[in-house]
Amino acid sequence: xxxxxxxxxxxxxxxxxxxxxxxxxxxxxxxxxxxxxxxxxxxxxxxxxxxxxxxxxxxxxxxxxxxxxxxxxxxxxxxxxxxxxxxxxxxxxxxxxxxxxxxxxxxxxxxxxxxxxxxxxxxxxxxxxxxxxxxxxxxxxxxxxxxxxxxxxxxxxxxxxxxxxxxxxxxxxxxxxxxxxxxxxxxxxxxxxxxxxxxxxxxxxxxxxxxxxxxxxxxxxxxxxx
Numbered sequence: 740x741x742x743x744x745x746x747x748x749x750x751x752x753x754x755x756x757x758x759x760x761x762x763x764x765x766x767x768x769x770x771x772x773x774x775x776x777x778x779x780x781x782x783x784x785x786x787x788x789x790x791x792x793x794x795x796x797x798x799x800x801x802x803x804x805x806x807x808x809x810x811x812x813x814x815x816x817x818x819x820x821x822x823x824x825x826x827x828x829x830x831x832x833x834x835x836x837x838x839x840x841x842x843x844x845x846x847x848x849x850x851x852x853x854x855x856x857x858x859x860x861x862x863x864x865x866x867x868x869x870x871x872x873x874x875x876x877x878x879x880x881x882x883x884x885x886x887x888x889x890x891x892x893x894x895x896x897x898x899x900x901x902x903x904x905x906x907x908x909x910x911x912x913x914x915x916x917x918x919x920x921x922x923x924x925x926x927x928x929x930x931x932x933x934x935x936x937x938x939x940x941x942x943x944x945x946x947x948x949x950x951x952x953x954x955x956x957x958x959x960x961x962x963x964x965x
Contacts, residue, residue, distance in 0.1 A: 740811060741837040742773075743845065744804040744821070745963065748793065749950075750828035757792045763826075764804055771820035775806045790845045790962060791852060791919055791954055794926055796944065799951040803962055805837065805845045833963070841965055848965070850957040851899055853916040854927045858947040859940075860911035865903040867938050868913065872901040879933050894933065897925040919954075 744764075748755075755763070765785050768775055775785040790803035818834040825831060841848060871877070877895040882888070899916040906912075917925050928944050935942035954962045 740809075741805065741807050742812060742814070743833075743835055743837050744806070744818075744831060745833040746802055746804065746825075746829060746831045748799045748802055748829050750798070752826055752828035753796055753798045755826075756795060757789070761787065761789070764806075767821055767824045768806065770824060771817050773806070773808055773812055773817050776809055788844060788846060791849050793951060794928070797854075797927075797949045797951055801832070801951070801953060801963070803845060803954065838965055845962070848956045849954060849962070850918065850920060851916055851955045852919045852951055853914060853953045853955075855950045855952050856913045856915055856927065856931065856947055857949075858911060858913065858931065859943075860906045860909055861938075861940065864906050864911050868901055868903045868934070871934050871937060872898065877933060877937075879929060881929070892925075894925050894930055897923070898930060901930070914952075 765775065765787060768787075775787045777783040777785055786807040788805050790805065793799050793802060812834070814834040814836075818831050821831040821834070837845070874895050876893055877898075878891050879894055880889050881892050883890075897918045899918065901915050902913065904912040904914055915927055915930060917927065917930065919925075927949060928942070931944075931947070932942040956962065956965060
């Protein structure tokens with residue numbers, strides 16, 4: 740049986756790497772009686788995966804872990820047990836069976852994600868964001884982690900929306916929604932770096948607070964609803 744666990748990741752847990760997070764959940768699931776099944780073959784591995792890996796240093800209000808077990812789980816009991824073992828800053832929010840209508844891995848349905856970004860601002864920043872978001876072409880260079888090759892991409896095609904919620908006292912809160920398919924994605928830091936550069940400023944990720952708020956599939960449905 741396949742299950743989906745929604746969890747939040749804040750404070751210092753934002754710096755737990757993807758691989759360490761995977762190891763953490765494998766260990767915790769075993770401890771709470773929800774041991775994942777293993778794949779077949781010469782190198783079996785737990786049937787466990789994340790919908791969309793979170794960049795290191797980002798916080799999140801809702802991440803999704805998909806895993807498979809042999810037996811039916813009491814989701815209420817297991818959810819409570821998971822929370823007693825998670826590190827401070829992380830909380831398991833919902834545990835549910837995966838809908839049979841979505842037979843492929845959860846990651847294959849992901850289309851976009853929305854981020855809340857608290858960052859340094861300047862006078863007229865709202866107007867600058869509006870002008871930037873309306874551009875048809877915003878070119879940056881992106882280097883492939885696998886091949887090391889660099890290519891030019893138009894991030895305007897990957898930006899769905901970019902809006903200033905408020906700007907006050909040299910700070911702004913911005914909502915950014917971008918395409919985040921595994922083979923066609925853009926990191927919010929790349930968008931913000933280009934935005935700052937275009938308006939004569941330097942982007943420093945350390946001075947910003949970035950939280951992933953929601954993840955969506957292609958029709959705009961929140962992952963919570965599938």
